[in-house]
Structure formats: structure tokens, C-alpha cells
Amino acid sequence: MSLTPSRPAPAAPLRKGSEIQNVLSNSGYGSSFSVGTSSASGSSSSTYSGIGGSPDRTSDSLMNAHIVRYGTVSVKEDGLVSWLWRPKYLVLKQQTLSIHKNENAPIQTLISLSDIANIERTDLKPYCLLLETKDKRMYFSLKSDEELYGWQDDIYSRSPLMGVSNPTNFVHKVHVGFDPISGAFTGLPDSWSKLLTKSAITREDYQKDPQAVLDVLEFYTDRQKREMEDMDFSATLGPRSGGGSSGYGSSLTPYPENASAPRFNAGTGLGGSKVSLDGRPGIKRQDSAPTGINGVDANGQPLSSSAALARAAELVNGSHAAQLQANTMSSGSGRGPLPGSLQPSRPAPPRPLLTANRPAPPAPHGALPKPPLPEHTPSSADLLLRAKAHGPPKETTTKPPGLAEDRIPQRKDSLGTERRLPERPNVGPAKSSPATSKPMTDPASGAAGSTVGPPPVKPLQPAKKPMAPTVTVTAEKEDGGVAAAAAALEKPKQVEKRISTMNEAQIMEKLRSVVSADDPKAMYSKIRKVGQGASGHVYVAKTLATGKKVAIKEMDLSNQPRKELIVNEILVMKESQHPNIVNFLDSYLVRSSELWVVMEYMEGGALTDIIENNTLEEDQISSICFETCKGLGHLHSQSIIHRDIKSDNVLLDAQGHVKITDFGFCAKLTDQKSKRATMVGTPYWMAPEVVKQKEYGAKVDIWSLGIMAIEMIENEPPYLDEEPLKALYLIATNGTPTLKKPEALSRELKGFLSVCLCVDVKSRATASELLEHEFLRKACALSGLAPLLRFKTKQGS
Ligand SMILES: Nc1ncnc2c1ncn2[C@@H]1O[C@H](COP(=O)(O)OP(=O)(O)OP(=O)(O)O)[C@@H](O)[C@H]1O
Numbered sequence: 159m160s161l162t163p164s165r166p167a168p169a170a171p172l173r174k175g176s177e178i179q180n181v182l183s184n185s186g187y188g189s190s191f192s193v194g195t196s197s198a199s200g201s202s203s204s205t206y207s208g209i210g211g212s213p214d215r216t217s218d219s220l221m222n223a224h225i226v227r228y229g230t231v232s233v234k235e236d237g238l239v240s241w242l243w244r245p246k247y248l249v250l251k252q253q254t255l256s257i258h259k260n261e262n263a264p265i266q267t268l269i270s271l272s273d274i275a276n277i278e279r280t281d282l283k284p285y286c287l288l289l290e291t292k293d294k295r296m297y298f299s300l301k302s303d304e305e306l307y308g309w310q311d312d313i314y315s316r317s318p319l320m321g322v323s324n325p326t327n328f329v330h331k332v333h334v335g336f337d338p339i340s341g342a343f344t345g346l347p348d349s350w351s352k353l354l355t356k357s358a359i360t361r362e363d364y365q366k367d368p369q370a371v372l373d374v375l376e377f378y379t380d381r382q383k384r385e386m387e388d389m390d391f392s393a394t395l396g397p398r399s400g401g402g403s404s405g406y407g408s409s410l411t412p413y414p415e416n417a418s419a420p421r422f423n424a425g426t427g428l429g430g431s432k433v434s435l436d437g438r439p440g441i442k443r444q445d446s447a448p449t450g451i452n453g454v455d456a457n458g459q460p461l462s463s464s465a466a467l468a469r470a471a472e473l474v475n476g477s478h479a480a481q482l483q484a485n486t487m488s489s490g491s492g493r494g495p496l497p498g499s500l501q502p503s504r505p506a507p508p509r510p511l512l513t514a515n516r517p518a519p520p521a522p523h524g525a526l527p528k529p530p531l532p533e534h535t536p537s538s539a540d541l542l543l544r545a546k547a548h549g550p551p552k553e554t555t556t557k558p559p560g561l562a563e564d565r566i567p568q569r570k571d572s573l574g575t576e577r578r579l580p581e582r583p584n585v586g587p588a589k590s591s592p593a594t595s596k597p598m599t600d601p602a603s604g605a606a607g608s609t610v611g612p613p614p615v616k617p618l619q620p621a622k623k624p625m626a627p628t629v630t631v632t633a634e635k636e637d638g639g640v641a642a643a644a645a646a647l648e649k650p651k652q653v654e655k656r657i658s659t660m661n662e663a664q665i666m667e668k669l670r671s672v673v674s675a676d677d678p679k680a681m682y683s684k685i686r687k688v689g690q691g692a693s694g695h696v697y698v699a700k701t702l703a704t705g706k707k708v709a710i711k712e713m714d715l716s717n718q719p720r721k722e723l724i725v726n727e728i729l730v731m732k733e734s735q736h737p738n739i740v741n742f743l744d745s746y747l748v749r750s751s752e753l754w755v756v757m758e759y760m761e762g763g764a765l766t767d768i769i770e771n772n773t774l775e776e777d778q779i780s781s782i783c784f785e786t787c788k789g790l791g792h793l794h795s796q797s798i799i800h801r802d803i804k805s806d807n808v809l810l811d812a813q814g815h816v817k818i819t820d821f822g823f824c825a826k827l828t829d830q831k832s833k834r835a836t837m838v839g840t841p842y843w844m845a846p847e848v849v850k851q852k853e854y855g856a857k858v859d860i861w862s863l864g865i866m867a868i869e870m871i872e873n874e875p876p877y878l879d880e881e882p883l884k885a886l887y888l889i890a891t892n893g894t895p896t897l898k899k900p901e902a903l904s905r906e907l908k909g910f911l912s913v914c915l916c917v918d919v920k921s922r923a924t925a926s927e928l929l930e931h932e933f934l935r936k937a938c939a940l941s942g943l944a945p946l947l948r949f950k951t952k953q954g955s
Contacts, residue, residue, distance in 0.1 A: 224251050224252065225249060225250070225251055226250045226251060226252065226312050226316070227248075227249075227250040227308060227309060227312050228247070228248060228249045228250065229247070229248060229305075230245050230246070230247055230248075230260075230261070231245070231246055231247075231248050231298045231299065231300060231309075232244070232245055232246075232298070232299035232300075233245075233246040233248075233257065233296060233297065233298055233299075234282075234296065234297040234299070235294070235295070235296045235297075236294070236295040236296065243297075243299060245260075246258065246259065246260075246266075247259070247260050247261045247263065248298070248309075250309070250312055250313060250316075252271075252316060253270060253271050253272065253316065254268055254269065254270055254271060255268075255269045255271060255274075255289075255313060256268045256269070257269075269289075269291060269294070271313065271316045271317045271318070272317070272318055272319065273291040273292060273319070274289060274290070274291055274313065274317040274319060274320070275290050275291060275292060275319050275320070276288070276289070276290040276320070277289050277290075277310055277313045277314050277317065277320070278310075279306065279310065279335050280297065281336070281338040282297055282299075283297075283299045284337055284338075284339045284340075285299065285300040285301060285302060285303060285305065285306040285337075286298065286299050286300070286306075287300065287306060287309060287310055289313070303335060303344045303345060306335070307335075307345070334346055334372060336364065336368035338365070341361050341364060341365055342361075342364070343364065343368065343371075343372075349379065350375045350379065353375060353378065353379070353883060354371070354375065354883075357881055357882075357883035357884055357887075358880065358881040358883070358884035359371060359374075359883055359884050359887050363884075363887060363891070366891065367887075367890070367891045370850065370887055370890040370891045371887060373849065373850050373851060373890055374849065374883060374886035374887045374890055375883070376851070377849060377851070377886060378882070378883055378886060662721070665721045665722055665725065666715075666721065668725055669715075669721060669724070669725055669747065669753070670747060672725060672728055672729065672732075672745065673728075673744075673745040673746050673747045673753070674744050674745065674746055676746060677746070677748075678710070678744075678746040678748065678754045678756065679748070680702075681701065681702055681703065682699040682700065682701055682702060682708065682710060682756065683699060683700050683702060684697045684698075684699045684710065685697065685698045685699055685700060685707070686698060688709065688761075688763070689763070691711070693711075693713045693718055693724065694711055694712045694713035694714060694753075695711070695712050696709055696710070696711045696712075697709070697710045697711075697712065698710075698759050698761070699756075707759040707761075708743060708756050708757065708758065708759050709756070709757050709758065709759040709760065710754050710755070710756050710757075711754070711755045711757070712752060712753070712754055713752070713753045713754075713755070714751060714752055715747075715750075715751045715752065715753050716751045723822045723823075724753060724755075724822075726821070726822060726824065727755075727820075727821045727822045727824075728742065728745050728755060730798060730821040730824045731755075731757065731821055733796070734792065734793060734796060734798065734821070736788075736789060736792040736793075737788070737789075737815070737817075738785050738786065738788045738789030738792065738815075738816060738817050738818060739789050739792065739793070739817055739818050739819075740757050740758055740760060740809055740817040740818065740819040741757060741758045741817075742755065742756075742757050743756040743757055743758065744756045757819075758811070758817070759811070760809035760810060760811045760815075760817060760819075761811055761812045761947075761950075762809065762810030762811050762812060762814075762946075762947045762950070763809060763810070763950070764805065764806050764807075764808065764809055765782065765805035765806070765808040765809070765810065765816075765866070765869075765870075766804075766805040766806045766869075767949075767950075768805075768810065768946045768947070768949075769805055769869055769870055769873055770873070771946075771949035772946045772949065774870045774871075774946070775938075776903070776904055776906075776907055776936060777936050777937060777938035777942065778870075778938055778942060778943055778946065779867060779870045779871065779907070780907075780933055780934055780935075780936040780937040780938070781814075781816070781937035781938045781939070781940065781942060781943055782808070782816050782870065782943065783863065783866075783867055783870075783910070783928075783933070783934060783937075784929070784934040784937040785815070785816030785817075785940075786803070786808055786816060786818060786863060786866070787863065787925050787928045787929055787934065788925075788929065789816075789817065789818040790803070790818070790856075790859050790860070790863065790925040791925035791926055791929060793818070793824075793856075793859075794856040794859070794924070794925050797826055797856075798824050798825070798826055799824065799825045799826075799855070799856045799858060799859055800818060800820075800821065800823070800824055800859050800862075801823040801824060801825055801839050801858060801859070802820060802822075802823045802839050802840055802843070802862075803818070803843065803859050803862035803863055803866060804840055804842075804843045804862060804865070804866055804869070804875075805866050805869045805870070806820075807819050807820040808866070810943060810946070810947065812944065812947065813940060813941070813944065814939075814940035814941055814942065814943030814944045814946075814947075815940060816940075816943070823839065839858070839862065841882075841885065841886060841889070842865065842875040842876070842877060842878055842885065842889075843861075843862040843865045843866065843875060844858070844861075844862070844889060845857070845858040845861035845862065845919075846861075846889055846890055846893060846917055847919055849886055849889045849890045850890050854919070855919070856924075856925070857919050857922045857923075857924065859925070860914050860922055860923055860924070860925065860928065861914060861915060861922065863914055863928075864910075864911050864914025864915035865895075865915070867907075867910065867911055867914065868895065868897070868911070871897070871903065871907075872897070872898055876888075876889075876895035876896075877889065877895070893917035894912070894915045894916065894917055895915065897911075904933070904936075906931075906932045906933035906936060907933050909931070909932065909933060910928070910931050910932075910933035910934070913927070913928065913931065914928070
């Protein structure tokens with residue numbers, strides 16, 4: 159970690175190149191200085207007399223005014239003498255880097271910093287930098303990290319092609335390198351070092367893909383940070399009333415002023431926000447800043463003077479996911495844990511590591527050794543990751559991360575009843591044991607890449623019915639939330655009001671414009687509670703006029719800090735009616751603070767419970783995948799990405815209808831923004847491109863569908879038993895997961911999985927392509943799914 163002080167202001171304009179050469183060729187360097195930096199580094203150019211002019215031995219003060227850094231460095235150039243490392247004398251000034259044979263020699267090579275396209279760490283040597291201009295590549299071998307970072311920082315910050323033409327007040331917060339010789343990271347923040355030490359990520363993992371390690375650390379700590387913030391949020395609220403004991407608070411809590419918004423959408427391509435190994439092309443370091451390099455925050459959003467507003471924008475933009483999930487775990491089968499709770503998912507018998515391979519299915523994969531289960535006190539992020547797999551933690555008082563005492567997997571059923579699951583035995587030092595998992599792919603099924611192509615990003619479809627005119631919330635350029643999308647459907651060209659400018663009253667006003675004015679109590683009579691989510695209880699109720707059963711989700715709005723999401727969800731459900739979507743029927747505000755969302759009643763409940771209580775046949779798996787895929791096809795045709803497909807979010811009814819629910823994390827792709835970068839979803843179901851914080855599109859849902867298919871085959875998603883950070887690392891690096899018993903599966907099913915779980919997004923199938931897949935032709939009739947619900951009768955539900 160290199161915390162460097164604020165950057166100096168850039169130098170004033172200097173002379174042009176032609177003058178430079180003249181000056182340079184006529185001068186020589188003094189002999190008295192060694193590696194160092196100018197005390198006046200970049201501070202002023204007012205006395206500057208010439209770019210690249212060699213230091214004037216008689217005028218140290220003048221010299222110091224120009225020279226940023228100088229010293230003898232081992233240099234290797236590409237080209238004829240490319241195998242030779244030679245000691246050279248380098249002098250960095252505000253706009254040039256000159257290379258001399260020695261400190262007394264004239265310039266051999268002069269590089270204008272404006273020509274530098276890249277400066278990055280490379281592993282050619284332990285402390286090695288690669289510098290690239292459009293026609294030159296050269297390597298500098300330094301003696302230490304400090305030296306390396308010094309040169310890199312100083313060159314980087316003065317090279318306009320790298321997007322920092324006007325360095326202002328930014329501070330490098332994370333400045334990490336990886337030394338391939340020692341196999342260790344350098345400059346890791348303390349907290350990250352500790353996390354890594356505690357994690358099951360091995361040194362071999364570092365070596366294999368150090369960037370992935372950083373990616374997952376960043377992801378993980380982002381989540382931790384969010385959870386901590388939620389804890390603060392909850393703590394300030396005190397005990398809640400109603401709606402369970404989730405971490406939802408009662409109002410929007412502003413971020414501290416100037417706090418950079420927590421993010422899951424690092425690496426949005428907006429520059430400077432993604433932590434990377436030094437030297438990774440195209441990615442620089444994390445710069446935190448009051449203002450950021452580009453005047454945007456880590457989300458790529460213009461920084462708001464009000465942190466609360468920044469947060470609201472973030473929420474609507476979808477990057478709230480994990481936070482919401484964390485909150486939603488407090489009760490019912492929600493998606494995120496409260497700190498202090500421990501929430502792995504279903505009973506998970508000890509099993510060999512599901513190992514996988516490098517990207518590119520369907521090639522056979524080698525198994526990775528499983529490291530011993532580490533002594534690991536789950537942090538809040540662990541808890542989140544585990545909890546998010548399925549179901550909530552036990553209801554508990556908020557506890558700081560790291561204080562969870564027990565590691566016994568627990569989850570609740572849909573009614574919030576806690577289940578205590580068998581303790582997961584320590585799987586022991588399986589490091590050297592060969593993985594039993596085998597590739598899921600069947601060569602006979604053909605390479606995914608040969609059969610599928612990239613999905614078209616569909617244009618916005620016109621709204622089927624007019625939206626409430628007051629729904630003007632939109633996301634910013636990076637992530638249109640669904641509300642934004644819905645608004646865009648209505649008035650694509652309108653000047654939309656950013657959610658970040660809306661206060662809670664305005665959001666409530668918007669909500670009021672979405673809901674029906676009637677009194678639901680006069681229309682429905684509740685029968686019983688059938689489920690509990692983070693945001694409220696779910697009841698089955700009778701429609702008084704027709705006798706028809708409906709599900710009503712009741713939410714106490716005073717306990718919902720994320721009302722925008724609720725608006726999102728309602729809007730998407732309203733606009734996405736389809737036989738494979740849990741259809742929205744109506745919504746009501748009761749006493750201004752209670753929101754009722756009435757939807758189709760799915761008496762079969764969540765697929766998760768069905769998986770837990772049955773062994774599914776392939777034709778049933780096919781049928782569920784087919785139905786889910788139809789729902790996804792519909793969403794994607796509307797340019798909506800669900801982003802949280804998993805068995806918890808697929809419900810069945812008594813006739814075996816299969817429907818997707820939970821649209822809180824949906825995102826809308828627009829013509830302007832056909833890709834997303836926000837990290838949203840549930841880690842175990844997340845596509846690698848999401849974990850790696852790349853841009854992604856609708857195909858993330860296809861990946862998640864593939865993981866859901868594995869749930870149906872193996873009862874749980876891959877890596878569920880892994881230590882959380884390791885699980886993220888495996889998702890990021892292994893690519894296509896492997897199966898426990900591939901030999902037990904049909905060629906068609908393996909082929910299906912291979913086109914869903916294809917790391918190469920272009921080769922991953924689209925929903926419409928999947929619908930044509932031979933495996934889905936094996937689907938049983940919906941009536942063939944009804945027997946899967948028998949367990950419910952036995953359970954008396
Ligand atoms: N339409 C429905 N029909 C029948 N049961 C439902 C329906 N919707 C939800 N449930 C039941 O209620 C439980 C909680 O649903 P809910 O949507 O509140 O969960 P969640 O997604 O975890 O919470 P949240 O949306 O608040 O984050 C589900 O697991 C399911 O068992």
C-alpha cells in the first residue's frame with residue numbers, strides 16, 4: 159500500500175520538442191547526483207528554462223525545479239538489443255523522460271510523456287516496469303518496490319494519455335504489486351493481508367491469478383464495508399417494530415459527507431476505480447479522492463454534495479445488491495445475513511472440492527486441490543456470502559463481524575423458522591487429494607462456442623400501458639435501475655430527474671403514484687402467513703370478490719431504507735407480465751406506511767425447498783429450466799436483466815407452473831447502456847464476469863440458470879462449502895464449475911450446462927438459443943412437477 163501525498167499541480171506549459179532536442183544535445187549532466195527525487199518535484203515551472211535540458215551543475219536549485227526524479231536504472235529495450243539489460247541514467251521531468259548512457263552523458267533517448275500510452279509493472283524481473291509509447295517498449299528494472307512505485311507514479315501521473323492530464327488531489331490508496339519470485343503481494347493493505355492469511359486462498363492461487371485475488375478481495379471488502387454500514391444503520395435505528403428483525407432501518411441514512419460511495423461496480427471503465435496489480439494493462443490503481451481523477455466517484459457518478467443522495471443513486475443503480483441482501487437475511491428466506499449470524503445454506507454433506515478448470519468449457523477440467531479448511535472466524539462478509547446462498551440467518555441481535563460463535567449452518571424456511579443444519583465437518587487437508595469432480599461437458603455435446611453467439615441487446619420496447627407520469631426516477635449513465643428503465647419506457651427522451659436528487663418524501667410520492675388508491679382490506683382477507691422476506695411478510699389471502707387466492711407481501715415502509723427498490727420491483731412486475739413471471743396484481747399503501755403488493759399465489763413455494771425435499775429427475779430439471787428460460791427470454795426481450803436468478807427466486811404453484819420472482823435487482827439495458835458493471839446478485843450464482851467486475855449483459859442470468867440447474871442436480875451451487883473468499887476466487891478463476899458425478903448425467907444435460915456455464919460470454923447461450931436446446935426437449939409436462947410438492951402436504955403446509 160502506497161499512500162502518497164497529494165499530487166503536485168502539473169507544470170506550466172513548456173517548450174516544444176524541437177527546442178528540446180537542441181537544448182539536450184548541447185548539454186551534459188553533472189556528476190554529483192544519484193537516484194532521487196527532486197524536492198521541488200513538479201512544484202513549479204516558473205523558473206524552468208527548457209524541457210529535457212540536462213541538469214545545470216551550477217544551479218542545483220534550478221535543476222531541482224525541473225527534475226522530478228532521476229537515477230541509474232537497468233533498462234532493456236525491445237528491438238535489436240532486446241536481450242540486453244544495461245544500466246542507464248534516467249531523468250524524469252514534468253513532460254519528458256530522458257535516458258542517458260550515464261549521468262554525465264548526453265541524452266540517448268528522449269520520451270515525451272505525452273507519448274506514453276502505458277506504464278505498468280511486469281514480472282520480467284522482480285521490480286520491473288514496462289513503459290510503452292506508440293512505437294517503443296522498454297523495461298526498467300528497479301531495486302525495490304519503493305523505487306518501482308516512485309517511477310511508476312511519477313511517470314503515470316504526468317502522462318496525459320493515461321487519463322491523468324490534470325492530476326489534482328488524488329491519493330493512491332491501494333498500490334499493490336505481486337512479486338512472482340517470492341510469490342507474495344507487495345503493498346497489500348493490512349486488512350487485505352489479514353483476510354488473505356485467514357482465507358483458504360493459497361500461494362499457488364496467488365501465482366495462478368494474482369489479479370483475481372485482488373478482484374475478490376475488493377469485492378469482499380466492499381461487501382464487508384456495506385454490511386458494516388448497515389450495522390451502523392441498524393444500530394442507529396434501534397429495535398424495529400414489525401417486519402421481522404431485519405437490518406432494514408427506518409429511513410435513509412446519509413453517508414458521511416465526501417465518503418466515497420461503497421460500490422460493487424468497481425472497474426466500470428471510468429478510470430482509476432479498480433484495484434489492480436500494478437502493471438495490468440488498462441487498469442490503473444485505485445485512487446480515492448475527494449474528487450477522483452475524473453470528478454466521479456467510484457461508481458463513475460458525479461460526486462454529489464450530499465452523500466445521502468449519492469447513496470440513493472447507487473441504490474437505484476443497482477449496486478445496492480449485497481447490502482439489500484445483507485439486510486434481507488434477517489428473516490424469512492431473504493438474501494443477506496445480519497452480522498453475527500451464520501448462514502450457510504442447505505445441509506451440505508462434506509464433499510470433495512468441486513474443482514474446475516480455466517475458462518473455456520467444454521474442455522475437460524483438471525481438479526484443483528482443496529486446501530484445508532482454515533481456522534476462519536467468519537467476518538460479516540463471510541456471513542453475507544454464506545447466507546446469501548440461501549435463506550436467512552437466525553434472527554439475532556446485531557453483532558459485529560467476526561463475533562459469530564458458531565459455524566453450524568442454519569437457515570430458515572419460508573416462514574422464517576430456523577432450521578439447524580448438520581455441522582459441516584472439517585473436510586481436512588484435502589489439498590492433495592484429487593478432486594472427484596469431473597467435467598460436466600460432454601464432448602459430444604459440442605463446444606459451446608460453436609453453437610451459440612452473442613445475444614442481441616434488444617432495443618427498448620414501448621411500454622404496454624402508460625406509466626404514472628410522475629415516475630421519473632432514473633439511473634445515471636452507468637446503471638439504469640429498473641425504475642429508470644420503466645421511466646425510459648414511458649418517456650425515453652425526457653429529461654429525467656435523477657434519483658440522487660430525490661429525497662425520501664419524493665420517493666414516497668412516487669410510490670403513491672404507482673399504487674392503487676383502494677383499501678385492500680376491503681378487497682382481500684388474509685388466510686395465513688406463507689413466507690417472510692427481509693422487507694416483510696408474505697400472506698396467502700382470498701380475493702373477496704372472486705374467492706381467488708393471492709399472495710400479499712406486506713412491507714412496513716418505515717423500516718425500508720430502500721424504498722426505491724420496492725418501486726423498482728413493482729414497476730418491473732407491472733410491466734413484465736408473463737406466464738413465467740410471478741405476476742403482479744396490484745399494490746396499495748395502507749396508512750401511508752404499509753405497502754401491500756398483491757401477486758399471484760404460488761402455493762408450491764420456492765424451488766429451493768423443492769430441491770431440499772426431492773431428488774429431481776432430468777425431465778423435471780429440464781421442465782423447470784425450460785419454464786425459467788421462457789421467463790428469462792421474456793425479460794431479456796424487454797432488455798431487463800434479472801441479476802439474481804437462483805432457486806430461491808423461482809416459485810412453483812400447485813399445477814407445476816414455474817415462475818420467476820424477486821425483481822428488486824433487475825436492471826434495464828438501454829440502447830445507450832447495453833452493458834452493466836454493477837456487482838449484483840448472489841455470489842455463488844454470479845457469473846465470473848460479474849465477480850471480476852467486468853461489464854456484463856443479460857447472459858449473467860444464463861450463467862445463474864446453469865448454476866440453478868446444478869442446484870437441482872447436486873442440491874447446492876458449486877463452492878458453497880468453500881471458505882467465502884476462496885469461493886469468490888474460484889468463481890473468478892475456475893470458470894465453468896465441474897460436477898460431482900458427471901457420469902450420472904445425460905449428454906443433453908451436460909451439453910445444456912456447458913452452454914449456460916460458458917465463461918466466454920459470447921459463446922454462452924442466449925435464452926432463446928437455450929429454448930432450442932435438446933435438453934429442454936426432454937421437459938416433462940408441468941403436471942410432472944406436481945409430485946415434487948408432495949412434501950408440502952406431509953409438512954402440513
Ligand atoms: N407469490 C408468492 N406465492 C407464494 N409464496 C410466496 C410468494 N412470494 C413469496 N412467497 C413466499 O414468501 C417467501 C418470502 O418472499 P419474499 O419475496 O418476501 O422473499 P425475499 O425475496 O427473500 O425478500 P425480499 O423481496 O423482501 O428481499 C418466499 O420464500 C416464498 O416462500
